[in-house]
Amino acid sequence: MKAFAELLERLVYTRSRNAKLKLIADYLVETPDPDRGWALAALTGELDFRSVKPGLIKALVEERVDPVLFRMSRNFVGDMAETVSLIWEPLPGAEPEMRDVRLAEVVERLQALSRTDAPAVMTAYLDQMTPTERFALIKLATGALRIGVSARLAKTAFAQAFDLDTDDVEEVWHGIDAPYPTLFAWGEGRISQPTHEDIPVFRPFMLAHPLEDGRVDLADYVAEWKWDGIRVQLNHVRGETKLFSRTGDDVTGSFPDVAEAFTEHGVIDGELLVQGDVQGGKAASFNALQQRLGRKTVSKKMLKEAPAFVRVYDILFDGAEDLRALPWHERRQRLEAFVDRLPADRFDLSEVVDADHFDHLAEIREGTRSAAIEGLMLKRRNSPYVAGRKTGLWYKWKRDPLLADCVMMYAQRGSGRRSSYYSDYTFGCWTEDGELLPVGKAYSGITDEELRMLDKFVRQNSVARFGPVREVEKTMVLEIAFDSIHASKRHKSGVAMRFPRIHRIRTDKPAAEADRIEALERLIS
Template identity: 40%
Template sequence: MKAFAQLFLSLDETNKTNEKVKVLKNYFATVPDTDKMHMLALFTGRRPKRQINATLIRHWAIEASNIPAWLFEESYHVVGDLAETMSLLMPENESSSSKTLTEWIAEINALADKTEAEKKDWLLTSWAMLDSQERFVFNKLLTGSFRIGVSQNLVVKALADVTGIEAPALTHRIMGKWMPENYTFDQLVQEQTASDDISRPYPFFLAYPIQETSERQKSAADVEASLGDAEQWQAEWKWDGIRAQMIKRGGEIFIWSRGEDLATEKFPELHSFLQALPDGTVLDGEILSFRDGKPLPFNVLQTRIGRKNLSKKILTDSPVATIVYDCLEYEGEDIRSKTQAERRSLLEGLQGNSAYQEVFRLSTLIDFNSWEKLESIREQSRAMIAEGIMLKRKSATYQVGRRRGDWWKWKIDPLSVDAVMIYAQKGHGRRADLYTDYTFAVWDGDKLVPFAKAYSGLTDAEINKVDYFVKRNTLEKFGPVRTVKPELVFEIGFEGINRSTRHKSGIALRFPRILRWRHDKPKEEADTLESLKAFLED
């Protein structure tokens, strides 16, 4: 655990890419193979299941810290991170544990069969065995809050340098439904095992955005200057759904989301078309709610996301289909090295021969002969329930991750309103002592009505200025939340808007974020609830 705790803290302390890779390579070179696989699992979202609820952990942490509950809670509000708060408040321990990461995770998993008393005894004993750094990382694992400030690409790069295996191959091998208990490091690095898991998806190819830093999208002239002749490109709508790979191998079907969640059972409407595909087929596309041949807004699909059981009502209210735009495997052969045009031709053949075209839909190619014409078509995006347009070079191969050059997304400008900040709360991690999470309101008559929260879009310098304002203009305190003097105005951007009975304003926004600080606008000139609701009619 000491080596893993040091890795975690070393990565957290640097923003330099080369230094992060160096730290990762050192970890891979010095720990047992089992720890390597558990580290890879944690860094790719495969965290151990939480075995003790947060309330019990807090109670026992207060007991171990030997301080009043109110002081613990006040400390938590200041620190902003439960795992760090617990590690700071407990008595110092000079010794450290000799147990490996693998051994600690095995003990955490074994808690499933323990009584509450046994769990408490184990946890208090464990805390006493760890130094403060180890305890912090241990608490992260225990509470299910483990996050790390390093991309999967950097982890793969370090692993590629250590093993001599190409990064794209490793990226593919660490996808799928493996867990460190059943997938060894030897299996990972042996090429012949790369295709053993028939459920394994391919790494997703991600488009790069065509946009200005202000989020205002580029014009046709800008796009032409960047991408050249329009004849070299194909254009499709950018759908607002769930990106997914749909797999038929070995007589079995699998649906993977981009977040590497196996979601086969969540979309039973797609099973028939997948079962009818030729064996050895992998498709890439978007899952959306569909009715009467038309896509529905994302909030309709959202009603079934995260549900363990899909009731008849949910299936009726939010029926789904998939719009497929790429074919990655055909007749058992990896065809990602074929051109975009070649893969499209194979995809059209598959879809044209399907008896399930209502749910197996083909992404329509947009007919255009100039960037000016395509820019005009792009203005229809919201009417199409789309976010904009995807541009794909006809000669492009299917690549790994986000790459500049061959796939671009040309989104429409976000919807936006000017709003007044009325509440603020401290952030987490390195921003735990700064007010970075804000609630915004618009005018309803002479009252300000909250309608959205946002915590992204400001520079570090702007965050510091807002924090300074909050600390000197607090009107009330409600736990970690402060009511502030309604004075600062910000332009809030969002992708969509829907009616909501759960919110006081009667609306809910999709992806709200701060576009800019409106220093030029007094609070009286902020937008109204009526102007927000007008977007519902568009």
């Protein structure tokens, strides 16, 4: 545990990407199994301890330290793990153990913990560890590392440590479970590389550049709708099916209805959606899909009320045949034949949008306001399927955002470098009776100067406090940009925005002239 704690501490204070890569690579080479595997799983966000959540840590520290002092310290420091690691007061006689507890021992114990036993076990660990080890323990247990290391960077460090290609590592990564003994055996040359013939492995997605103030020739490009779901890759081999998200996360457990329906040997790329009855197809809005995201298990009721399906975009493998080097138009022919073999209630083919010329396509794009459609995808007809974003091959052409003038109601401090500012804002619109109800929350879209201005407004115009949240005078109007809006039973206003962000600060507009909820309801599609 000591070595892992020192690694996290050094990563926190290291700014250089190359230096971070070397720190992780050196650790992976020097540390024995399975500790290095569990460390890699922590860095890539693959660990989840159900019995230990931030609320538990907060409750434990408030039993040892004055709650007001802890909250003030937390607000000043900006990171709960760092605050607890420094402010924790061990019981008299509870000195840090001389024995270095292995990371694997800690992980395995946390995995086996019940909610009943978790408080006592975490308390004992916190009493026996040094501040540096406490910091690492809390980061590990809660899964909120926030140390400037992405999953991609950690995988790149692994590849550098063992002189492997990062894309090759990405391909086999999600077919191997932590603590990755097969992965390290391959890295050290003790076995050959695992292949798609053995396990349903993840392949990096082909991504698109935004189309910014440009045009394309429709003789060279084809247009498809850009659906508002989550991008998934389905892989079936040797009787096993896996669903991977765009980041390579295994989401099979959240969508067993789709996984069970995909039994054709091959790999396809598409958009995961929930069935509905809206314009543009049978796809419901993202709000419907969101009810199923992140769930380890899905109830029969949810499977019935929100059945999932995949709108298929592309094909990577047909059986064992790798089709990625073929041009798009040839892959499309193979894809059409492949989709015909799949159950129609769980899979359909992405529609090609017909347009006479680019201006005609622009009219079609602006004229479609389905809640399930984000815009258009433009794909070069002769493009191979290549990992990442390659200039000139695929473009995404999103619709212009919707706009609404809303009134700031509440504010909360941010995290990281924004922890000293009130940077997260809840805003609302008026009812017919003159009541202001929340319709969304946003923290992005403003400059540092605008952030300081809004922070000053919050501090000078607070009227009440609710824990970390401040209620403010209802005088600040924010112009909010959002992609779409949906009916929502979970919100008192009855509506929920999709991807809200601050577009402008309307100091010129009186709060009474902000938009009404009925205006937002008319935008629901």
